[in-house]
Amino acid sequence: MFSPARRQPFICLRCLSRTTLSTRTYSNSAQPLPPPPPPSGAAKLTTRRLLFLHGLDAAKFLQGIVAANVRPGAQSGFFAAFLTAQGKVLHDVFVFPTTGTQWYKRTLEGDGGKGSAEENEPGFLVEVDAGQAEMLLKHVKRHKLRAKLQLRLLQEGELDVWSVWREEEKWTRHSSTFAEKPEEATSVAPSSSSGDLDGCLGLVDSRAPGMGRRILLPSTATLGDLSTLEGLEEVPLSAYTLRRYLRGVAEGQAEIPRDNVLPMNANLDTMGAIDFKKGCYIGQELTIRTHHTGxxxxxxxxxxxxxxxxxxxxxxxxxxxxxxxxxxxxxxxxxxxxxxxxxxxxxxxxxxxxxxxxxxxxxxxxxxxxxxxxxxxxxxxxxxxxxxxxxxxxxxxxxxxxxxxxxxxxxxxxxxx
Structure with missing residues (x-):
């Protein structure tokens, strides 16, 4: 007799997101606690992935769907957030402008780009929680409509996200690129044009004092290839997580569940993820109202x-x-x-x-x-x-x-x- 397959119980996305936290907490009975974070270090953030978008309308498009202000031609990366129409947090992200960088040029050539015409078009790498990368891609495609831009998720290992810090540097000055080769390891100021040679993208993690910097390195590169990071030791992800907790910085889906909290509840307003003076964007109405009257x-x-x-x-x-x-x-x-x-x-x-x-x-x-x-x-x-x-x-x-x-x-x- 034919026996129909049993249906799996339905689990809503909000409940599913809440179950992911168990993979990031530490149970003393299951494994020993990590050591305290060192005063200086570099941690590879395996919990993060990158979405690449570029094209003539890339900057204008991002301006309409993130809460931060996307300034045309800006070369400094920034912290931002995607919100729902009701003003709830969907994703906390970092945005890395890529226009004029050597990585952008090589990527366009590898994708069959047309050369210098496309090299000057706006391009951005958006860093998001790895478990939510596909969800972010669907969210962006849903609002793309006729915007002239291209989207793709970077493959795992194509670029690695690193957090680097030195305890004595409470606030690290902005620098948009870090050279891959020791002899080319000169940082480029945000106002300068592309002169990074074989540079790597980076930004200052300004969410809280002492959070250091984020850099994007090819999977083939090592910390020893960058003289800017000389003397830094690679540490496990737990060291970075502990530093966040000690500073009160939440990150990712497990700690900021999608469509569950307002950006103010997660301190995104004080971390610079929201520009209260910019024009319209998704979720602006309730966010502005809460900021001024709530x-x-x-x-x-x-x-x-x-x-x-x-x-x-x-x-x-x-x-x-x-x-x-x-x-x-x-x-x-x-x-x-x-x-x-x-x-x-x-x-x-x-x-x-x-x-x-x-x-x-x-x-x-x-x-x-x-x-x-x-x-x-x-x-x-x-x-x-x-x-x-x-x-x-x-x-x-x-x-x-x-x-x-x-x-x-x-x-x-x-x-x-």
């Missing part, structure tokens, strides 16, 4: 776990000897002796991580004109599943200095007599 009560903040029997830590410090497991994604944070939902755990490594926090409950920030419910005596906790069953760990939220200085204080409306 109140952002929840934001992603770095948090630290601690033993409930001890006092909360004064500083955010990574503990490589942390014994409890990492809480599951979106585990609710509770406050002792009070009602309410202070926040949700997002991701972490050992005792440090990120959480979506209600600012006036978990921090001393005041974002509304109403009295704040925060008290320094409040104790917050989160449940952790471990080998010995369910346990509880204390949670302390920290507001980084770079973020505190960018959050606006509420306006007090004076009564007219």
């Amino acid at each position: 109140v952002v009560r929840r934001r992603i903040l770095p948090v630290s776990l601690y033993e409930p029997s001890s006092t909360p830590p004064e500083k955010l410090v990574y503990d490589g000897n942390w014994t409890l497991d990492t809480p599951a994604q979106e585990t609710e944070i509770s406050v002792q002796g009070k009602r309410g939902k202070p926040g949700k755990w997002i991701a972490g490594v050992g005792n440090v991580g990120l959480a979506m926090c209600r600012l006036e409950m978990m921090t001393d920030l005041q974002v509304t004109g109403e009295p704040s419910t925060f008290s320094a005596d409040d104790r917050f906790s989160v449940k952790v599943e471990g080998e010995n069953g369910e346990q509880e760990a204390g949670v302390k939220a920290f507001v980084p200095d770079w973020l505190r200085g960018k959050i606006r204080t509420p306006k007090v409306l004076k009564r007219v007599e």
Whole structure:
């Protein structure tokens, strides 16, 4: 007798995205915790992929679908975001202008380009979460219509994304290219024309102080080929992840689920991903309205776990000897002796991580004109599943200095007599 095939249970994209976090968290019982990140290092970001678009309308097209301002002829890369029509975050991305670079020229020649005419056309590499690269490509194609541009996803290994940093360089000056050969390792200023020879694309990661730079290297290149990166040691991806968590920087689908949070909740407004003075783009209406008239009560903040029997830590410090497991994604944070939902755990490594926090409950920030419910005596906790069953760990939220200085204080409306 014919037996029909069983249908697989349907899982919506939002729920599927939430299950991906387990591949990026660290369970102490399954594997040892990584060491603290070194003061200087370079990490290959295997969690990121690149989308290439170029053509006469490339800059104008990007200007209409990303929240950042795409200036024609600009040679400096920037951080940006794709939003839904309702103003929710789809993708957090980095954009690398390629016009005039040797990589662009070689790529056009390899794709059967027409020469110098196409070399001067706008071109961009868009770095996105690797698991969402296909989704971004479909999103861009959906809005392409008759725009004169070409799209393709770079093959894995065609260009690798690297994060490089030196702890003493809190802010690294802009440079658009890095030479592949030691004798050609001179950075090119953003205002200069293409003179990078066999250069590699790069930009400053300006989301938070000390995040360093991002560079794109061919899979055949090594760090030793660039004198600009002399003295840097290659470190695992976990070192880069830890540095992000300690600075309160969320990244990718696992930490910023698509169509789930507003850009302000993920601090994209303070990281430079949104230009509030530019013209129309997808998701602009609600984003501008929230910025000017709304109140952002929840934001992603770095948090630290601690033993409930001890006092909360004064500083955010990574503990490589942390014994409890990492809480599951979106585990609710509770406050002792009070009602309410202070926040949700997002991701972490050992005792440090990120959480979506209600600012006036978990921090001393005041974002509304109403009295704040925060008290320094409040104790917050989160449940952790471990080998010995369910346990509880204390949670302390920290507001980084770079973020505190960018959050606006509420306006007090004076009564007219």
